[in-house]
Amino acid sequence: MNHAKEFLAHVRSIREDLTESFTEGRGRAKGIELDAVYDRRKLYLRATYTLSESVRRFEEINQGKEFHPPFDLKHNLLLTASFSLTSRWRLHAGWTYFSGGYATFPVSIAVVQDQFNPDGGSKFIPIYRDRYNFKMPDNHRLDVSVDYERTGKKLEYTWSVGAYNMYNKQNPTFIYFQPEAKDTYYTQFVPYSKVLLPFIPYVSFTVNW
Numbered sequence: 001m002n003h004a005k006e007f008l009a010h011v012r013s014i015r016e017d018l019t020e021s022f023t024e025g026r027g028r029a030k031g032i033e034l035d036a037v038y039d040r041r042k043l044y045l046r047a048t049y050t051l052s053e054s055v056r057r058f059e060e061i062n063q064g065k066e067f068h069p070p071f072d073l074k075h076n077l078l079l080t081a082s083f084s085l086t087s088r089w090r091l092h093a094g095w096t097y098f099s100g101g102y103a104t105f106p107v108s109i110a111v112v113q114d115q116f117n118p119d120g121g122s123k124f125i126p127i128y129r130d131r132y133n134f135k136m137p138d139n140h141r142l143d144v145s146v147d148y149e150r151t152g153k154k155l156e157y158t159w160s161v162g163a164y165n166m167y168n169k170q171n172p173t174f175i176y177f178q179p180e181a182k183d184t185y186y187t188q189f190v191p192y193s194k195v196l197l198p199f200i201p202y203v204s205f206t207v208n209w
Contacts, residue, residue: 001029003024004026004058006023006056006131007023008023008060024058025056025057027054027057028054029054029055031050031052033048033049034047035047036048044083045080046080046081047077047078047080048077048078050077052073052076053068054069054071061131062130067130067133068102069102070102073101076098076099077096077097078094078096078097079095080094089147090147091147092145092147093142094142094143095143096141097138097140100135100136101135102132102135102136103174104133105128105177105191106127107127107128107129109179109187109188111125112125124179126177126189136175137171139169140169141166141167141171142167143165143166144163145160145161145162145163146160146161146162147159147160154209155207156207157205158206159203159205160203161202162201163200164197164200164201165199168199170198171195172193172194172195175191175192175194176192176193177191177192178192
């Protein structure tokens with residue numbers, strides 16, 4: 001993979017020409033995907049698994065060492081099942097698992113005087129060294145639903161009751177850092193994560209004609 005592009009720094013000014021912030025390097029990507037399906041009578045099962053790896057290398061980043069970009073997810077597994085309870089009722093379940101992405105953690109802190117604060121005080125600036133130097137936790141969740149179908153002369157009705165992220169797994173969407181003082185002379189950046197979609201129940205009604 002030639003002519004891969006990456007920003008030289010994460011912090012960029014709004015007045016900066018973005019084309020000047022790019023550097024060019026090389027990379028490689030490889031993977032394999034497996035898919036198995038069982039479909040007979042009332043039961044439908046499917047398993048899909050993807051194994052992949054993506055690596056980038058830039059002379060100006062990470063001292064020229066290879067690194068994994070944030071979208072590199074080594075394992076991705078999807079298990080789905082559907083079972084007909086009766087001619088009108090059907091149960092669905094899907095379990096998803098994928099490796100955590102990569103984030104950049106600071107390695108130190110710089111303390112500077114805040115010139116725009118009339119009361120004085122200091123500002124804490126994170127110092128970064130290696131790009132994408134931390135692998136985030138793996139993600140997984142379970143989705144379930146029950147469908148009720150009814151067919152009329154010209155219309156088909158479907159009621160669905162289900163839940164997204166059934167066991168409320170707190171999958172981190174992204175990480176940010178906040179400076180926190182531990183004592184008078186010691187301050188550190190503490191990582192926090194945001195969860196985008198926790199447990200969400202839902203009811204839907206669909207009409208087809």
